[in-house]
Amino acid sequence: MNKEELKVSAIQNGTVIDHIPSSKLLAVVALLHLENIKTPVTVGYNLKSKKMGKKSLIKIADRYFTDEEINQLSVVSPNVTLCIIKDYDVVEKKQVQMPDSLHGIVQCPNPKCITNNEPMKTIFHVINKEKGVLKCHYCEKEEKLEKARLVSPSNV
Amino acid sequence: MNRSVITLANLSKEKIQYLIRLSEEFERHTNRRLLEGKVVATLFFEPSTRTRLSFETAANRLGARIIGFTDPKVTSSTKGETLHDTIKMVSNYADVIVMRHFLEGAAQYASEITDVPIINAGDGSNQHPSQTMLDLYSIYKTQGHLDNLHIYLVGDLKYGRTVHSLLMAMRHFNPTFHFIAPKELEMPEEYKIYCEEQNIKYFETRDFNEDVIADADILYMTRVQRERFTDLMEYERVKDSYLLCNQMLRKAKSNMKILHPLPRLNEINIDVDSNPHAYYFEQAHNGLFARQALICDVLNIGLDQILNDNTIID
Structure with missing residues (x-):
C-alpha cells in the first residue's frame, strides 16, 4: 500500500468505488443514495491518479451493492472500478456494465412525456450500448x- | 396477463392478421349482445369527438354499457388529481378502459397501474393503435391482401403519427413506401433507419403529380398544418403543392384507393369525393369494426366465440 492510498483510511469490510471522475462524484453519491447510509463512508476527492490525472473515490464500510445498483452508475461514469473488500483484502474487482434499462436515473427530455407530469419513476431502455442510445x-x-x-435527487 | 393495446408496432404478423379476421366478422355482423353486462369506460383527457364516437358506437353495438368523460374540464384532473388516481378509481367500475390523453406515454403508464385492460385511443403525438388497425383493415379490404403493396404517404410525414404507426405495422408484409413531403415535413431520419433495418424499400420525393402517383396501390393523404411550420413563407409556398384533385387521378391504377385519417382540411379537393378511388369515408366506417375487434381482444373474447356467437341481432 503506498502513501497516496493511505491518505484515505482502509476499511475492513465493504465496497470501494474507485476511478470516479471528480466532476461526477456528487452524482455517484446521489445515485447510490449514500446520504441515507448509516455505516461509515469515506470520500476522497481530487486524488492523484496515474490513469486519470485526478480522480475521486468512495469507501463504504459494511455495505455491498447488487450488480443492478452498481450498473446504474454507468450513466454518469462508465469507467468506475469496484472493489469488494473482505477482511482488508480485495476479494473481487468489477467494472460497471451498461445495463439493459435505467430506472429512475435519467430524466426524459420530452416535456410532453407522462414521466415529466406525474409523480413516477422514469424507465429508459438502452437500445444501443456502443453508441449509448436510450429510449423512453x-x-x-x-x-x-x-x-x-x-432526474433531480428529490424525485429519485 | 394484462391484454392492453398501447401500440401495434410490436405485434406479430399473425396477431395483425388475426385482428383483421375479427374485424371482418364484426363487419359481417355488427350488432350483437356479446358484451352484455360489461362496462366500457371512455376517458378522454383531450377531446376527440371522432374517435370517441367510433369507440362508443363499437361498444354500444356489442351491448356494452358506457361510462366516461368527453372533456377533462369537467373532471377532477382539473383539481390536480394525478392520472394514477383517476385510473385507480375508474378501474373499480369498468371492464375495459379506452383512454385518450394529451401526454405521451400516458396509456403505457395507465396499463402498469391497473389490471383492467387499457386501449390507447391516442397519447399525444405518440401512438394511436386503433387508427392503425382501421388503416390496415381498410388496406386489406380494398386490396384483398396486405402483401407487396406500393404505399404512397403524402403531406406531413414528420409529425403525422398515423403514417409512422402504419409504416411500422406494415413491416411484415413487404411493402414499398413512397414518401412525398415538403422539406420541413419530411419523414424523420429514425423512421428511414427503421426501414433500412427492416428491409423495407422506400423512395422519397418532393413532387406530387399524376405521374408520381401512377403506380400507387394506396395513396395515404395527411394534413399539412400551418402551425407545423417555423417559416410561414415556406408554408405559403408548399401548401398547395400537396393538394389532391380529381384530374391527378387519370393515370391511377384501377385498384388504387385514397385514404386519409380525417378530418381533412384542403388537402383533398371535394371533386375527388365522388371518384371511385376515394375511400376515406368508408375508411372511417371501418374503424367501427376494427375497434370492436380490439375491445373483444382485450376482453379475451376469441375468434371461436365470435364465430359461434348466438347473440347476433342482425
Whole structure:
C-alpha cells in the first residue's frame, strides 16, 4: 500500500468505488443514495491518479451493492472500478456494465412525456450500448446518453 | 396477463392478421349482445369527438354499457388529481378502459397501474393503435391482401403519427413506401433507419403529380398544418403543392384507393369525393369494426366465440 492510498483510511469490510471522475462524484453519491447510509463512508476527492490525472473515490464500510445498483452508475461514469473488500483484502474487482434499462436515473427530455407530469419513476431502455442510445419506456423518444440529464435527487 | 393495446408496432404478423379476421366478422355482423353486462369506460383527457364516437358506437353495438368523460374540464384532473388516481378509481367500475390523453406515454403508464385492460385511443403525438388497425383493415379490404403493396404517404410525414404507426405495422408484409413531403415535413431520419433495418424499400420525393402517383396501390393523404411550420413563407409556398384533385387521378391504377385519417382540411379537393378511388369515408366506417375487434381482444373474447356467437341481432 503506498502513501497516496493511505491518505484515505482502509476499511475492513465493504465496497470501494474507485476511478470516479471528480466532476461526477456528487452524482455517484446521489445515485447510490449514500446520504441515507448509516455505516461509515469515506470520500476522497481530487486524488492523484496515474490513469486519470485526478480522480475521486468512495469507501463504504459494511455495505455491498447488487450488480443492478452498481450498473446504474454507468450513466454518469462508465469507467468506475469496484472493489469488494473482505477482511482488508480485495476479494473481487468489477467494472460497471451498461445495463439493459435505467430506472429512475435519467430524466426524459420530452416535456410532453407522462414521466415529466406525474409523480413516477422514469424507465429508459438502452437500445444501443456502443453508441449509448436510450429510449423512453413511456413516450418512446430516443435520447443520447451523453446528453441525458439526471432526474433531480428529490424525485429519485 | 394484462391484454392492453398501447401500440401495434410490436405485434406479430399473425396477431395483425388475426385482428383483421375479427374485424371482418364484426363487419359481417355488427350488432350483437356479446358484451352484455360489461362496462366500457371512455376517458378522454383531450377531446376527440371522432374517435370517441367510433369507440362508443363499437361498444354500444356489442351491448356494452358506457361510462366516461368527453372533456377533462369537467373532471377532477382539473383539481390536480394525478392520472394514477383517476385510473385507480375508474378501474373499480369498468371492464375495459379506452383512454385518450394529451401526454405521451400516458396509456403505457395507465396499463402498469391497473389490471383492467387499457386501449390507447391516442397519447399525444405518440401512438394511436386503433387508427392503425382501421388503416390496415381498410388496406386489406380494398386490396384483398396486405402483401407487396406500393404505399404512397403524402403531406406531413414528420409529425403525422398515423403514417409512422402504419409504416411500422406494415413491416411484415413487404411493402414499398413512397414518401412525398415538403422539406420541413419530411419523414424523420429514425423512421428511414427503421426501414433500412427492416428491409423495407422506400423512395422519397418532393413532387406530387399524376405521374408520381401512377403506380400507387394506396395513396395515404395527411394534413399539412400551418402551425407545423417555423417559416410561414415556406408554408405559403408548399401548401398547395400537396393538394389532391380529381384530374391527378387519370393515370391511377384501377385498384388504387385514397385514404386519409380525417378530418381533412384542403388537402383533398371535394371533386375527388365522388371518384371511385376515394375511400376515406368508408375508411372511417371501418374503424367501427376494427375497434370492436380490439375491445373483444382485450376482453379475451376469441375468434371461436365470435364465430359461434348466438347473440347476433342482425
